Amino acid sequence: MAALSCLATDGDTLRCGSERVRLVGIDAPEMPGHCASGRICVKGDPFASRDALSEAMRGKTLTIVRLGKDRYGRTIADVRADGKSLSCAQIKAGQAIYVKKWDNGQTVARQCGE
Template identity: 55%
Template sequence: MIAEAIALALACSVTDGDTIRCGDERIRITGIDAPETRACRSGRQCVEGDGRASTRALESLMADADLSIIRLGRDRYGRTLAVVYADGINIACAQMAAHQAYYIERWDNQRLVAADCPEIAAGTRPRQS
């Protein structure tokens, strides 16, 4: 599969620190895990942290930004897996640099996040609750 960047013309909103919605499309930002905005569901392993702060950080990154995505497929919940850029900045890298998300190598489809910010990705290790 060839990844292709596509500019988004739709208004997008933040669901949480690693997921956005653009129109009817739910987009899961690949390569990272952010703290849950709501409590961690039973049976799941979730990274520690303030989910509301992570959500606000992503909202700030996206505010008035020109967004583009590289769609990579779908996850088991039907969300689009993608690398998302805000004004040319990889959102996953920005969330990790701000300590609002952790790099998860097995979730980095095509290793595009690691390619954009290798030092940051190598330096983030999730704490799980």
């Protein structure tokens, strides 16, 4: 399904209308105040990660392949911008890390060569 308008809320999550969409298979730095107590969060600049995701999808047609829901109620999805994986784009830009246990069906591993 093509999304009309999505905004990056951080380096691995989009808001598409009322739907929150989590990119499959990656983890990006958390925005300030969003790293849950006791959780090991990815190091890096959360604003740069969010901006890189925004740039990767700017002016492109997004396709969302929904794979399920996470424990926070977000849609887990393989999201593509003009056919290119946004998960792979974030990994290649150094703005997110690959997380095998979050890679439903090894979607990202196949696309990015992880």
